[in-house]
Amino acid sequence: MSENQNPDQTNADQSYSVPVLFVPDLVVLPGMVVPIPLDDAAQATIDAARATESGKLLVAPRLDDRYPSFGVIASIVQVGRIPGGQTAAVVKGEKRAQIGSGTPGHGAALWVEVTEVTEPAITDEVTELAAEYKKLVLAMLQRREAWQIIDAVNKMTDPSALADTSGYVSWLTDVQKRELLETADVATRLRLLTEWTGDHIAETEVSDKIADDVRNGMEKQQKEFLLRQQLNAIRKELGEDEPDGADDYRTRVEQADLPDDVRAAALREVGKLERASDQSPETGWIRTWLDTVLDLPWQVKTDDSTDVAGARTILDADHHGLDDVKDRIVEYLAVRSRRAQRGLQVVGGRGSGAVMVLAGPPGVGKTSLGESVARALGRKFVRVALGGVRDEAEIRGHRRTYVGALPGRIVRAIGEAGSMNPVVLLDEIDKVGSDYRGDPAAALLEVLDPAQNHTFRDHYLDLDLDLSDVLFLATANVVENIPSALLDRMELVTLDGYTEDDKVAIARDYLLPRQRERAALVDDEVTFTDAALREIAANYTREPGVRQYERLLAKALRKVATTLESGSATVPVTVDEADLKDYLGRPRFTPEAAERTAVPGVATGLAVTGMGGDVLFIETTATTGEPGLKLTGQLGDVMKESAQIALSYVRAHADELGVDPAVLDKTIHVHVPAGAVPKDGPSAGVTMVTALVSMATGRKVRADVGMTGEVTLNGRVLPIGGVKQKLLAAQRNGLRTVFIPQRNEADLDDVPAEVLDALEVVPMTDVAEIVRRALEPAGAAAAAA
Known part of the structure; x- marks a missing residue:
């Protein structure tokens, strides 16, 4: 007996013998009317059934692994021939029956003893399950638009008959149908059918959606193909060519x-x-x-100007000073002109492009110089901003296999310029970073190497691009941030900043005309005196460039425009030194060296930052406690070592310097103000020695003295960098005497004459001599006390 069969649902009195017809590949459930092809054995079963009084037979599935337990008592509806000439019997299933043992029969048919399975009483649960299953069946039939079958299903009220209609459906397997045949309980059958039908509907919906998507895609492609063919035919009739073919x-x-x-x-x-x-x-x-x-302009090149004098005139008209850059550009142009005259434009397959890096603090005109150079040469100009670039593909391009691949910035710059020999300005090359996507600075090595860039290969193009005729100009604020291998491929031209006289000239000739125009003013309406321009440069801005200077001029001109518009002033308006407070407020900077060095233990040093040169005050004091050195002011390792060397030197030469050794046995505290700003480098060594001696002897450092230089343990003064920027800072801050290392004396050739006239620059070799000349006499300190 099947595990799904309830023994209480059988009736032993209804057992009887009938001929059995085993059917392969077909499961017949009660209520089904099906044709069954007849072979010899099946024909014998049909004949035996027709010979009985009831005319019934048992239809059961033929199983390979076991003898069937259940079948369907069926009656013969009709026997006849089907297309193809084969005889078939149409039978109608009536009731489930459990198969017992075989019994002797008559003729060739197989007879078995069967017991009909009585249907259980219909409960509310069965009614609810039947309603749920009917809903699923109707939904499935509606998807197939089987309206006649829907009407028949709607008329069915018997839950068992409704469940047995599943024998007709195609989405159930023979195994599932046999399970339904062997399950007498209606509720169990309806639960199985609800689960199976729900799963089938879900699968059908997914399949239908996929089929719809595929069909819509194919229809769209076919529609596009048809429209393109029609468009091609129309263009052909109009005599137009297909642009994308x-x-x-x-x-x-x-x-x-x-x-x-x-x-x-x-x-x-x-x-x-x-x-x-x-x-x-x-x-x-x-x-x-x-x-x-x-x-890309593969064969397009602009002709360089051969007028060397005219090029220098253009450069002078656009920028004040910057003679080193202007001389280098004029030299380049002169060589190009002579090579053109002698037919040497291309040597060894390469042009004569140049690669220069303009290094200097912000606001000195590095970026705008590129446009002037292009105008002087008669070339196209294009700017490539490199600040913050971290992806190597930005330089070399992406491989074409990537989605959204593009050529690198160099190739795009060539295309934007429209010629193969433009002036390309690589702005802020020291701000290039690196991460997991590669190092753009390393990718620039080939671009900026005159020996290699005639065969530059972009990853996107995958073609050799000749960059040897391109004039590359790079700008940087801090040369130390440029990788040494990259810096080695470029000519370094340093722009150290402007003197006070330079700033006044730049303001008069360049900044004021530009800001007057932006403020809708003309020359006759407002003028600035030289004293006012000098006061702005001296006490309102202390920068190596003129960016802040120009902002203050713009601010003053806006206020002038406001007064003229409101009628509170009449033209012409003259802005003098005394008027600056009304227009710009109080001065932001005042000389502070005298105030800072008014006590012993403070010395004025000179330093170079990314913003140019600046003064640096070193403060020292001795406190009670264990002998040692305490350093503050966010100092780097090199600067900390300089402080230790300075203290060791002062202790070792205390008698020579007039220092009481007992003072140095306390805790020596060295502080460099502006503690939020990181500081490093060896050039503050002599300043630290001077500050320590001043603290130990009680003699103040002269207020007009500044110094720079690295110091050794035996007191030698070693050379340092940035002499020009440091001297410019000394002049801006009102110093009069500056001590520099003797070996830096050659660097004074680069310092403007007006700076050297304003300062007494003293080259030194011994730090003891610097101390002797920088400190006030002992008598002066006592008199002041």
Whole structure:
């Protein structure tokens, strides 16, 4: 007996013998009317059934692994021939029956003893399950638009009959139908059918959605294909060519002025485009690549100006000072002119491009100088901002296999310029970073190497690009941040900042005219006196450049425009030194060296930062406690070592310096103000020695003295860098005497004459001599006390 069969649901009195018909690949449930092809054994069963009084037979599934437990008592509806000439019997299932043992029969038919299975009483649960199952069946039939069957199902009220209609459905397997045949309990059958039908509906919905998507996609492709064919036919009738077709690309490549290797590569890609399908994503990549290649000016070059004097005039008109850069550009132009005259434009397959890096503090005109250079040479100008670039692909381009791939910034700059010999300004090259995407500075090594950049290969183009005729100008604030291998490939031109006289001249000739125009003023309406311009440079801005200077001029001109518009002033308006407080407020800077050095133990040093030169005050004091050195002011390791060397030197030469050794046995505290600003470097060594001696002897450091230089343990003064910027800072801060290392005396050739006239620059070799000349006499300190 099946595990799904309830013994209480059987009736022993209804047992009787009937002939059995085993049917392969078919499960007949009660209520089903099905045709069964007849072979000899089946024909014998049909004949035996027709010979009985009831005319009944048992239809059971034929199983390979076991003898069936259940079947269906069926009656014969009709026997006849079906198409093909084979005889078939149409039988109708009536009741479930449990199969017992075989019994002797008559003829060739097999007889078995069967017991009919009585249906259980219909409960509320069965009614609810039948309603839920009917809902699923109707939903399935509606999807198939089987309206006649829907009417028949709607009329069914018997839950058992409704469940047995599942024998007709195609989404149930024979195994599932046999399980339904062997399950007499209606509720159990309805639960199984509800679960199976729900799963089938979910699968059908997913399949239908996928089929709809595929069908819609195919319809869209077919529609696009049809429209494109119609569009091509219309254009052909109008005599217009197809702009996006492969034939058009082949024509464009053949007609373009390309180098031989570039033309060969482009024709290979055109061949791929002709063989590819319009729906293939590769066609988009190929077209984008071909458009990029065809847009590049492979054979286009501008003619350089040969007027050396005229070029120098243009440079002088655009920028004040900067003679080193101007001389280098004029030299480059002169050599180009002579090479052109002698037919040496190209030597060894390479042009004569130059690579220069303009290094200096902000606001000195590095970026704007690039446009002036391009104008002086008669070349195109393009600027490439490198600040914050961290992806190597920004320089070398992306591989074409990436989605959204683009050529690198160098190739894009060439395309934007429209010529192969533009002036390319690589702005803020010291701000280039690196991360997991690579090091852009390393990618620039080939770009900026005159010995290699004639065969620069961009990853996107995958073609050799000759950059040897490009004039590369790079700008940087801090040279130390540029990798040494990259810096080695460029000519370093340093812009150290402007003197006070330079700033006044720049303001008068460049800044004021520009800001007057922006404020809608003319020369006759407002003028600035030289005293006012000098006061702004001296006490309102202390910067190496003129950026803040220009902002203050703009601020003053806006206030002038406001007074003229409101009628509180009349033209012409003259801005003098005394008027600056009304227009700009109080001065932001005042000389502070005298105030800071008014006590012993404070010395004035000179330093160089990313913003240019500046003064640096070193403060020292001795406190009770264990002998030792305490350092504050966010100092770097090199500067800490300089402080230790300075203290060791003072202790070792205490008698020579007039220092009481007992003072140095206390806790020596060295502080460098502006503690939030990191400081490092060895050039404060002599300043620390001077401050320590001043503290130990009680003699103040002269207020007008500044100094710079590295000190050794035996008191030698070693050379340092940034002499010009430090002397400019000394002049801006009102110092009069500056001690520098003897070996830096050659650097004074680069210092403007007005700075040297304003300062007494004293080269020194011994720090003891610096101390002797920097400290006030002992008598003066006592008299002041």
